[in-house]
Amino acid sequence: MLALELTFLSPLAALACLASVLPVAAAVLARRRAGRAAAAIGLPEPRRGRGRLLLLAVACCAFGLAAAQPAVSRDGGRDVRSDVETLFVVDVSRSMLAADGPADATRLERARDAALKLRATIPEVRSGIAGLTDRALPYLFPTLDQRVFASTLQEAVTIESPPPQQVARVATSFDALAGLGSRGFFTPRVGQRVCVVLTDGESASFTAPASGCKLVVVQFWNAAERVYRNGEAEPQYRPDDAATASAAKLGPVAREGDLGRARELLASAVGDGPVSTPAGTERTTILLAPYVAFAGLVLVLVLVLGLPRLPGRRATRTIVEA
Numbered sequence: 001m002l003a004l005e006l007t008f009l010s011p012l013a014a015l016a017c018l019a020s021v022l023p024v025a026a027a028v029l030a031r032r033r034a035g036r037a038a039a040a041i042g043l044p045e046p047r048r049g050r051g052r053l054l055l056l057a058v059a060c061c062a063f064g065l066a067a068a069q070p071a072v073s074r075d076g077g078r079d080v081r082s083d084v085e086t087l088f089v090v091d092v093s094r095s096m097l098a099a100d101g102p103a104d105a106t107r108l109e110r111a112r113d114a115a116l117k118l119r120a121t122i123p124e125v126r127s128g129i130a131g132l133t134d135r136a137l138p139y140l141f142p143t144l145d146q147r148v149f150a151s152t153l154q155e156a157v158t159i160e161s162p163p164p165q166q167v168a169r170v171a172t173s174f175d176a177l178a179g180l181g182s183r184g185f186f187t188p189r190v191g192q193r194v195c196v197v198l199t200d201g202e203s204a205s206f207t208a209p210a211s212g213c214k215l216v217v218v219q220f221w222n223a224a225e226r227v228y229r230n231g232e233a234e235p236q237y238r239p240d241d242a243a244t245a246s247a248a249k250l251g252p253v254a255r256e257g258d259l260g261r262a263r264e265l266l267a268s269a270v271g272d273g274p275v276s277t278p279a280g281t282e283r284t285t286i287l288l289a290p291y292v293a294f295a296g297l298v299l300v301l302v303l304v305l306g307l308p309r310l311p312g313r314r315a316t317r318t319i320v321e322a
Contacts, residue, residue, distance in 0.1 A: 062296030181212020
């Protein structure tokens with residue numbers, strides 16, 4: 001069942017229409033005085049112009065209403081799994097800037113694209129985002145809102161955010177994955193926790209982490225890739241030949257060229273569970289201000305250009321000869 005709610009985002013802005021209503025009030029007062037003057041000398045009250053005044057008043061009200069920014073909010077239900085949550089952990093160490101060439105997509109850009117595609121395959125599962133170097137930092141706690149997920153992925157997931165705590169040739173440490181399931185990244189009541197690690201696999205020496213969640217690894221790595229600056233490869237970076245073995249040490253791995261396997265691994269980790277549709281799990285807001293302002297503009301154009309004359313029968317006078 002949908003619930004509609006009309007709200008005004010800037011209700012006080014509607015007071016601006018009072019200034020535009022004053023000329024309308026002055027015109028109405030002038031008409032009344034003209035009517036009384038005409039009646040005093042025996043002339044009929046002028047009737048033309050009432051429609052224009054009415055249009056002007058409605059146009060003023062439309063602009064005032066638009067200034068108040070009316071919006072219609074709609075609450076609806078969405079299928080949701082309450083037994084499982086997913087955390088997309090993106091490697092944001094400097095090695096994720098590596099690419100095939102200066103103009104090619106970096107590992108991080110490809111990882112963000114893959115995370116978005118994988119997230120879309122589990123719309124009923126609340127999913128969050130975290131960054132990984134030699135520590136893990138939450139960007140977004142698990143949510144059903146895929147638009148918030150996408151915007152966070154694009155704007156917050158950047159290189160070395162968080163920066164590594166230690167200065168080392170290899171800044172990433174998969175030891176930071178330890179305890180992901182027990183450090184507040186997930187809702188406490190959720191028993192089944194899945195972590196999708198998107199990484200190039202380059203890590204300092206680590207112990208296979210007991211993360212407290214099921215790990216699914218998607219690796220973005222090529223031995224020919226380099227980190228480029230101003231079109232030139234940085235001599236300080238060399239791909240880690242142990243990257244593939246390090247990634248495999250975490251758990252089941254899918255290569256970036258095989259997202260089909262990544263989807264299968266994710267689906268297997270998430271599994272099947274009860275799906276419910278609680279009310280109010282999704283809110284859609286539609287801004288009405290542009291439409292109301294457009295209506296006011298149309299009324300102003302009608303006032304300036306005049307109402308179009310519709311074709312019809314012309315009035316005729318009948319002359320009666322005596």
